[in-house]
Amino acid sequence: MILAVRDLEKTFGSLVAARDITVAVPALQTVGIIGANGAGKTTFVNMITGHLRPSKGSIWFDGRDITGRPSREITRLGIARSFQVAQVFPSLTVFENLCAASAVARRSGGIVKAAFTALHAPATVADADAAVELFGIARYRDERAARLPQGVRKLLDIAMAVAGSPRVLLLDEPTSGIAAEEKFALMDVVMAALKERQITVLFVEHDMEIVGRYAERVFAFYDGTVIADGPPRQTLENPRIQELISGPKLNSAASAAGHA
C-alpha cells in the first residue's frame, strides 16, 4: 500500500469535518473521490498533503508515518497536489512557472544553497520543456499564466505538481470551472500524462461521468466519512449512494462506467 490512513478525524471546535476514515490505496491505482459539498473530500485531501493537521488517526505513505508533517516535507517525500482553484504564478510565463517548479523540486540542501544554484540550469529548462509537451500546452509556453484559458491553467497547475516526480498525486476537482465539452479532453491529457509518469492518483470530482470513465475505484464521502469504497460501476449504481450524494448525472455515469 503506497498510501494508508487509519481512523482519520478532523474537528474544528464542535464541527466534525472528517471522522473514522480508514482506507488504503495500492500503488498505481486511480481513485475517484465523490461526495456532496461539505462531505469531507477536501478535508481528506488537505490532511494527507499536510495542509491540515488531523485531530486523530494516522497517515502512512509507503510504510512511513507522515501524520502532522508540514506540507513542504510531505511534498518532498513524494505526495503532490493540485488545487480546485489553480495555484500558479500569474506574473510568470508557463515556461517560467514550470522552471520554478522544477528548480524547487530538484534543489537539495537549504535555502542558502538555493541562492548558489542557477534557476535556468540545463536540467531545469529540459524539465520545463518536457512538461509543456507532456501536458500538451507547448503553444502557451511563453504566455503569462494570468492570460491563460481556465483549462490550460488547470493543466499548468497539475504539471507543476508533477514537476517533483511525486509517487502520489491528489487532484482537487481537476475539472471544476471547465466547460462541460472540454472536461473529457482535459482528463484524457492529465490521465495519460500521469500514467506515463507512473503516479498513483486520487481525484476529487463532482462529475460522475468523469469518475465513471477514469477511476478504477471510488471513495464515496458522506458526513465526513467514507460510506462506500469499491469499483465505480458498483458504487455509482448503489441506490443508497445515489441518494446520499444525489448527483444529477448519477445514472448516466453508471452506464458510462459500463462502456469504459
Place this chain on the structure above:
Amino acid sequence: MPWRSIAAGALAFLLLAAIAPALPPWIVSLATIAFANALVVLGLMILWRAGLVPFGQALFYAVGAYTVALINRYIGVRDAFILIAPAAALSGLTAFLTGFLLARYREIFFAMLSLAMSMILYGVLVKTETLGSTDGFNVEAPSYFGFTPQGALRPLALLWLVLACSALSTLVVSLYLRSVAGALAIPVRDSEIRLEFLGISVNRLIHLKLVIAGTLAGLAGALAALTIEHVDPNMAYWTTSGGFVFVTILAGAGFAGAAFIASFLFELVRSIAYDIMPGTWQMVLGAALLVTILFLPEGLGSLAARPWRGSKPATDSAKVKA
C-alpha cells in the same frame, strides 16, 4: 548569458570612476552619498519583488553607520576597509535575528513591524549617552590600507570606494536574482501556497532576502558614516526609511542600475529644491513622486526594459499566440 550585463555594469562603474576627477566637487559629494544610499535601495528591490516593503530599513542602515562610528571612536581604527566589513556583518546579523520574526509577516504587518523595530533602535540611540544621544558623534576621515589621501583626492577616494562597493553589490544581487532562491521572489508574491506545496519554505526564502537586504543597508550606512563624517539617531528615524522606499518606487524593481540613477536623482532634486525653497522643499519631492507613480508606475527601471531573468519579451508570446 549574464556576462553581457555584467560587462556593461562594470564598464558603467569604471567610466564613472574615470570621469570623477573631471566633475565639479559638489557632484562628486552628491554622487558619493547617493550611491551609498542606493545600496539600501538595491536591498529593498529584492524585497519589493517578493511584495514586501519595509518601512524600517533605516534600522540596518543605522547599525552599519554606528558600527563604523563606534569602532572609530572607541578603538581608534580609521581604515575604511577594516570599518565597513564589521559594519556590514553586524547589520547582516541584526537582519538575521530580527528576520526570525519579520519573515513571518506580510504586507502592512511586515511594514509596520519593521518600522517598529527601527524606532526601538532610534529610541535607544536618543536615550543613550555613550552612543552620542541626540547629537550623535563625529567620524574621522578614513584611510585606505594605511594610505590617507589629502586635499582633492579625499572626496575622490571615497567616491571610488563607494563605486567599488556598488559594483560588487550589484554583481552579487544580479547573480542572486538569477538563482533559484532569488528568482522565486515573484512566486512568493503570486502564490505562497503553491510554493509551499512545491516543497520550499516561503518564510526561509524571505528570511534570506531580509539578510541580504539588511547587509546591503548596513554597508550603505557604513559608507554614509564615512562620507558625512558624522552619525546621529536620525539615521534610524522612520523618515530615513521612508526616503529609501521613495527612491525604490522611483527606481522600480526591474533593473539594478536604476537604484543608482534614482538615488542620484533623488539627492539632486532634494538639494536643488532645498536651495530654491528651503521651507517647502518636501513639496517638490512629493510632486516628483506623484509624477513617477502616475507616469512610470514600474519606475525608472522600466525604461531600461531589460528583464533580469531570461524571460522572453512580450512580442514572442504574441507570435506564439498567432
